Amino acid sequence: MTSRILPALPSLEDIGARQDRTAATVVASLRFYEELNDFIARDRRWREFDFECAADATIKHVIEALGVPHTEVELILVNGVSVDFAQGLRHGDRISVYPKFEAFDISPLLRVRPGPLRITRFVADVHLGGLARLLRMAGFDTWYDNSVDAGIERIAGRDGRIVLTRDRDLLKRRAITHGCYVHALKPDGQLSEVLARLDLFGSMQPLSRCLKCNAPLMAVEKALILDALPPRVREHQQHFSTCAVCRRVFWEGSHWRHMLDRLAKAGEAAADQQASTQGAQSSVFR
Numbered sequence: 001m002t003s004r005i006l007p008a009l010p011s012l013e014d015i016g017a018r019q020d021r022t023a024a025t026v027v028a029s030l031r032f033y034e035e036l037n038d039f040i041a042r043d044r045r046w047r048e049f050d051f052e053c054a055a056d057a058t059i060k061h062v063i064e065a066l067g068v069p070h071t072e073v074e075l076i077l078v079n080g081v082s083v084d085f086a087q088g089l090r091h092g093d094r095i096s097v098y099p100k101f102e103a104f105d106i107s108p109l110l111r112v113r114p115g116p117l118r119i120t121r122f123v124a125d126v127h128l129g130g131l132a133r134l135l136r137m138a139g140f141d142t143w144y145d146n147s148v149d150a151g152i153e154r155i156a157g158r159d160g161r162i163v164l165t166r167d168r169d170l171l172k173r174r175a176i177t178h179g180c181y182v183h184a185l186k187p188d189g190q191l192s193e194v195l196a197r198l199d200l201f202g203s204m205q206p207l208s209r210c211l212k213c214n215a216p217l218m219a220v221e222k223a224l225i226l227d228a229l230p231p232r233v234r235e236h237q238q239h240f241s242t243c244a245v246c247r248r249v250f251w252e253g254s255h256w257r258h259m260l261d262r263l264a265k266a267g268e269a270a271a272d273q274q275a276s277t278q279g280a281q282s283s284v285f286r
């Protein structure tokens with residue numbers, strides 16, 4: 001005679017607990033589009049999947065619980081209708097989450113934010129000093145201080161700056177409304193990525209800002225700075241600018257031409273990235 005162990009019958013207590021849990025959670029199906037897939041677990045990428053969450057969770061909670069910083073998200077559709085981050089979830093909701101389409105017209109649909117920042121200003125985290133320098137070189141107002149990381153949230157809010165970082169947790173902070181997760185590891189690639197993502201390569205104003213202080217440069221009469229110039233520069237250069245903060249003087253020497261080349265290359269790479277992204281995005285709303 002064989003014996004087998006029967007599975008234990010659930011106690012009334014267990015049944016009660018299960019019913020409570022069912023009442024307190026909902027299951028929604030989600031799909032993330034384009035580069036948002038980089039943030040989520042591999043087995044959830046590029047496909048629809050079910051996710052169980054607390055019944056009182058908002059869309060923002062769910063998106064961030066899955067690993068996607070809310071600042072990366074531009075548009076959320078629930079059952080085909082555009083919603084904002086505060087939207088609650090109902091059982092059976094189908095949720096589509098789209099990244100920023102700076103070069104893609106979704107204006108007929110409500111976005112998750114009232115509108116883009118009108119002036120493009122950045123704050124770069126402590127690890128992005130190279131990118132900050134290149135952005136300043138391209139003329140963009142970029143706050144960066146390699147000794148301070150904790151103040152980024154405050155500075156972003158105070159000045160209306162777009163946070164640039166490779167730290168997802170930083171972008172999840174509620175006070176940060178505009179942020180860019182930077183995927184590239186090297187500064188030149190990072191610059192192309194930011195230019196493409198925010199459609200900025202037409203807005204570059206090379207060498208209009210001090211690389212050290214971030215202050216705008218002002219034209220200065222050669223006669224006023226003659227004594228500060230090396231002899232060869234004094235002889236060959238006619239146009240000068242200066243920084244009101246650090247008082248450095250800049251001119252169009254070989255270093256200047258090298259920087260222009262670097263910016264031109266980043267601009268070309270950005271245009272290529274944007275062209276390939278637009279091709280990929282044209283299928284998103286089908």
Ligand SMILES: [Zn+2]
Nearest residue numbers: 210213243246
């Ligand atoms: Zn300066």
